[in-house]
Amino acid sequence: MKYIEVKVLTTTEASDAVSYMMYDLGAAGVVIEDPNDFKMLNQDEKSWDYIEDELIQSLGEDAKVKGYFSELDFSEVVLNELKSRLAELDSFGLDKGKAEISLGEVHEEDWATAWKQYYKPVKVGEKIVIKPTWESYEASEEDVIIELDPGMAFGTGTHETTVMCIKLIEKYIKPDNVVFDVGCGSGILGIAAAKLDAEKVICVDIEEVSCKVSRENIQMNNVENKVEVRCGNLLDVVKEKADMIIANIIADVIIGFSEDVDKFLLEGGIFISSGIIKDRRDEVIEKLVKEGFSIYELLEMGEWCAIASGKGINA
Numbered sequence: 530m531k532y533i534e535v536k537v538l539t540t541t542e543a544s545d546a547v548s549y550m551m552y553d554l555g556a557a558g559v560v561i562e563d564p565n566d567f568k569m570l571n572q573d574e575k576s577w578d579y580i581e582d583e584l585i586q587s588l589g590e591d592a593k594v595k596g597y598f599s600e601l602d603f604s605e606v607v608l609n610e611l612k613s614r615l616a617e618l619d620s621f622g623l624d625k626g627k628a629e630i631s632l633g634e635v636h637e638e639d640w641a642t643a644w645k646q647y648y649k650p651v652k653v654g655e656k657i658v659i660k661p662t663w664e665s666y667e668a669s670e671e672d673v674i675i676e677l678d679p680g681m682a683f684g685t686g687t688h689e690t691t692v693m694c695i696k697l698i699e700k701y702i703k704p705d706n707v708v709f710d711v712g713c714g715s716g717i718l719g720i721a722a723a724k725l726d727a728e729k730v731i732c733v734d735i736e737e738v739s740c741k742v743s744r745e746n747i748q749m750n751n752v753e754n755k756v757e758v759r760c761g762n763l764l765d766v767v768k769e770k771a772d773m774i775i776a777n778i779i780a781d782v783i784i785g786f787s788e789d790v791d792k793f794l795l796e797g798g799i800f801i802s803s804g805i806i807k808d809r810r811d812e813v814i815e816k817l818v819k820e821g822f823s824i825y826e827l828l829e830m831g832e833w834c835a836i837a838s839g840k841g842i843n844a
């Protein structure tokens with residue numbers, strides 16, 4: 530099958546939002562190539578297998594978001610809608626950068642293997658190691674391995690927002706916890722919680738493709754006995770309460786969701802929020818405090834930050 534590759538030159542800050550746009554417009558898969566991810570992780574010899582400098586340099590300075598649409602799903606209408614949504618990013622406080630769009634054609638078999646050169650095992654916390662299924666990795670005794678094959682929904686788990694979430698999950702999770710992963714994407718955070726001995730995990734996403742990929746990754750990691758995927762809005766598909774809620778989304782959604790967190794969080798629970806650009810950090814913290822949350826911990830990495838907050842316990 531032939532795919533139309535729609536490439537957008539943007540910024541690290543806006544790359545996730547552009548990725549969501551692609552999926553919403555019908556992309557079968559999305560690749561984010563961000564030189565900042567590789568540069569950051571390459572500084573830590575323990576975290577990243579060797580990647581040639583020439584390869585990193587070839588990525589340039591811009592973040593590139595590539596959406597892959599089947600020929601049947603792509604049209605001038607889709608292209609114009611993408612242009613319109615890109616133009617609106619500034620109004621959400623996101624720097625869209627160049628926002629230049631280019632089109633290309635690629636066969637499925639070529640696309641499915643071309644990006645593998647960028648994807649290596651990476652240790653993102655004290656224990657969690659994210660490993661592509663085709664790579665070998667010599668694990669130490671304390672390593673907790675998450676196997677991923679991104680396939681048609683690319684995601685390495687090395688984005689700063691994901692890394693910070695995993696660090697906070699490792700620190701605050703308890704063996705008997707019930708965990709909600711809101712906007713689960715590939716399911717990586719829910720899988721991490723399960724592998725760190727959570728009792729039950731519910732992954733929620735409004736995107737069907739994310740739910741499908743999450744289920745596949747959950748099965749691949751043999752945690753289907755602990756992790757359930759529900760497709761839809763958390764307010765509609767979940768009635769239970771959790772000890773830990775993880776929301777790796779964007780600042781605006783977190784600000785809105787903070788008003789409803791109490792409906793789903795048990796007393797003494799932890800709310801981990803990420804996907805927050807630094808320019809919106811204080812706004813998110815102010816809203817959380819207004820809703821009665823105490824800020825237990827703030828992590829920053831690159832242009833992003835993550836927050837651990839809660840009520841009724843001492844950090």
